[in-house]
Amino acid sequence: VGVVGAGQLARMLAEAASPLGIDVAVLAATADDGATGVASEVVIGRPDERAALRKLAGSCDVLTLDHELVDVDALDDLVREGVTLRPSTSALAFAQRKDFQRAELHRRGVPVPRFALADSDAENLVRRQTDQWGAVPVVKAAAGGYDGRGVVVTQDLAEALEAARRFAHSGPVVLEEPLTLRGELAIQVVTGPDGDARWWPLVRTSPDDGMCAEVRYPAAVDEQIRVEALDVAQRTASVVQAVGVLAIELFWTDDGILVNEVATRPHNSAHWTIEGCVTSQFQNHLRAVLGLPLGSTEPVAPAAVMVNVVGSEAPVDLAAALAVDHAHVHLYGKAPRPGRKLGHVTALGSTVEEAAVRAWRAAEALGTALRRPQS
């Protein structure tokens, strides 16, 4: 399998591939990227360089991706040359372009936040939508954002105008009605080329300052919300049609469940499946893109909590983290730097609270900058 990208997702794909005897080649920007130490082969190049992509594809049965910041035209050219790309560029478009995703899901009847798209004159649209919604809109860059970057949530019109102006330099801008959330949820599905699909269970995600801080299984929601979330997710999956892992982030509001974002690749919200489920999102993504039978997505414990480790001024004390029994430490091999995602910790437990205590204790030993959400 060839992976466009060599960050932590490619690294965890390589970790999942090795036990199956599957070789993973990665396209890395530099020889120091997270996955280069564990991949069987490393091609150095940019993800929009046709020569580098061709070299990567040359040694692989199938190409997949660990991020969305890719050049669709270059990938389409490769597919025309006979390369198997999974997911397809049409599925990838949902993850890559928030304007397309919002418009297409809305057109197909999937509930999304109220939105407006600006191809030009984004500032004017900010003013108009502020009047219409009676609130300053959330401003999002249509492409290129991740981990809270490319999104500005504010009640201050001047700040929203500034963000709209800034994002408009690099493409369309999405404006959304600000929502009062009861919480955020996520769910993931893996789909094979034959359409066979397996769903992991619904989880609760908690952000801190725009980044995912914690993921909890099971999500503490009413049965009615669970059913609605599954229904919205299933409809989303049937629109996106992605081979491999599809992660669906959901807003839980007083008016029901809305789609926040989708990712057509393994996703932070399912890192807990490495230890928490019979088959992890990484192994099932590999199985799916290779057309192999999918593995069981059943959880192996009553509860699991994943906490991200984001660099701070505090040191990364691996020994202290490993001293927390039942915590599973994942470090991505990156030099610590404030604000940088360095790893994650997953802990299983007989209750969510037990798992959360373990996971946060280990993540704090690793110096995470994130704060435990009030639940």
Add this chain to the structure above:
Amino acid sequence: VGVVGAGQLARMLAEAASPLGIDVAVLAATADDGATGVASEVVIGRPDERAALRKLAGSCDVLTLDHELVDVDALDDLVREGVTLRPSTSALAFAQRKDFQRAELHRRGVPVPRFALADSDAENLVRRQTDQWGAVPVVKAAAGGYDGRGVVVTQDLAEALEAARRFAHSGPVVLEEPLTLRGELAIQVVTGPDGDARWWPLVRTSPDDGMCAEVRYPAAVDEQIRVEALDVAQRTASVVQAVGVLAIELFWTDDGILVNEVATRPHNSAHWTIEGCVTSQFQNHLRAVLGLPLGSTEPVAPAAVMVNVVGSEAPVDLAAALAVDHAHVHLYGKAPRPGRKLGHVTALGSTVEEAAVRAWRAAEALGTALRRPQS
């Protein structure tokens, strides 16, 4: 961590190291060895080459081993030069030399099969012991054997004499009284440099034609046998004094528990701990040799069964194996060849029987030459 050797054990050490952000360098005989694709660094050389060992040690905090076929003098020289080697060469001697192991454990009061050592004139000793024991002895080469090689079990005096003559060419020969076994058991412990130790649970191992075919947790034995096995194992561990994983293979006879063999490294009898326990033997071996806190060795399921995949004339059908839900497939990246250990499968279950059915079904899909033992 530097690993002398680059076979499947080094490969699984590297797989366990990656999530912790620990780099693994391996000393490989060839660039095609099992672990070269996943190790962060590969040094090509023989395990008795001082220059190669020095190069490996140069980039690592600590050296460890994935096999015993090493040159103790070369390792001792490295230690004198300041290299940290774990386990020590004195612990390694128990795994490397069956004559020393038998004599030393016996001297320290640990029960072992009745034995006799021949430094010279092994054939004469075979005749003498046959008379004394009233049965043809089991003939073992003192060093260099593995997976049933270097051991001849026969009731035929001529065959025993031939084996003794052959093994005597390469060193001392160990003769043992043949035993009637009720079964074979194994247990593993990991010990840190500070003496902190954690035991995995007792397992039942079943050989087929001298090779380990199946490992079952829990071992179906009386409480009395379990207590005796733990006692013998604890006494063995306190004699061997190995930092890292120590695997102890036991004979279960009508006269009680005897030590069969010891290995001062991760061992086939504990591959099931990768999915079956909170912390695998591979991760705990790394933690131990690096002086990091040890992880919990608790099982995560009521039952687990591991089955080895040994090459046969049948094809390796990965898709068919992955179609067996709850089976965890491990392939070591080796070209299939009859008689070659290609991988293993572990399945968890609510009962041993359920786990065994899953594991054997997947191993048979992978074409294992081994037959399911009658239990």
